Amino acid sequence: EDKVVQSPLSLVVHEGDTVTLNCSYEVTNFRSLLWYKQEKKAPTFLFMLTSSGIEKKSGRLSSILDKKELFSILNITATQTGDSAVYLCAVLPNAGGTSYGKLTFGQGTILTVHP
Amino acid sequence: DVKVTQSSRYLVKRTGEKVFLECVQDMDHENMFWYRQDPGLGLRLIYFSYDVKMKEKGDIPEGYSVSREKKERFSLILESASTNQTSMYLCASSLLSVAKNIQYFGAGTRLSVL
Numbered sequence: 001e002d003k004v005v006q007s008p009l010s011l012v013v014h015e016g017d018t019v020t021l022n023c024s025y026e027v028t029n030f031r032s033l034l035w036y037k038q039e040k041k042a043p044t045f046l047f048m049l050t051s052s053g054i055e056k057k058s059g060r061l062s063s064i065l066d067k068k069e070l071f072s073i074l075n076i077t078a079t080q081t082g083d084s085a086v087y088l089c090a091v092l093p094n095a096g097g098t099s100y101g102k103l104t105f106g107q108g109t110i111l112t113v114h115p
Numbered sequence: 116d117v118k119v120t121q122s123s124r125y126l127v128k129r130t131g132e133k134v135f136l137e138c139v140q141d142m143d144h145e146n147m148f149w150y151r152q153d154p155g156l157g158l159r160l161i162y163f164s165y166d167v168k169m170k171e172k173g174d175i176p177e178g179y180s181v182s183r184e185k186k187e188r189f190s191l192i193l194e195s196a197s198t199n200q201t202s203m204y205l206c207a208s209s210l211l212s213v214a215k216n217i218q219y220f221g222a223g224t225r226l227s228v229l
Contacts, residue, residue: 034218042119042221043220101165102148103218104160105159107155107156
């Protein structure tokens with residue numbers, strides 16, 4: 001059974017801090033790892049990581065995948081109150097069979113950024 | 116922009132009622148998914164569909180059924196709602212393509228079963 005574990009489960013920081021969110025996984029047939037941000041509505045897509053060691057970056061957010069150690073990190077620098085959200089990590093299996101396209105999610109990390 | 120629309124944001128039902136949750140996507144996606152989200156448990160897959168009239172059980176299908184009569188619409192059915200089905204329900208859709216297999220989510224339906 002595929003498994004995704006995120007840590008920490010919750011985190012409280014002040015504006016301007018840098019945070020690192022962790023995601024480890026055990027997947028039979030790994031293809032990609034995805035990060036989503038969820039405020040009080042639909043999860044919105046942040047990154048898809050398929051190759052080890054290649055950093056994906058979008059503004060103050062960045063993420064990297066380590067396929068040997070089976071984990072990914074999401075970094076947020078100079079945090080703002082608008083970064084407060086639940087951050088979800090999910091893994092996508094490789095093509096083939098009816099499991100294709102099915103994501104397995106971690107529990108999520110609740111990030112609270114205080115002014 | 117991809118749009119996934121869920122018919123209700125909030126729903127209150129009584130135990131034993133039959134409940135329909137509707138989801139429509141406007142991007143011609145092949146795959147559609149239903150999840151429930153509970154504190155501390157993340158998103159858990161109930162059912163998914165990769166084509167019209169096709170459905171596959173997810174991790175927690177018990178007590179639920181689904182219907183996909185048209186490509187753009189995927190319905191989740193609670194045949195006889197129970198209090199342990201009180202939850203946030205999220206619908207998602209994605210392309211079948213390997214390179215573009217990103218799921219896009221609706222805003223969610225918060226269901227309370229009394």
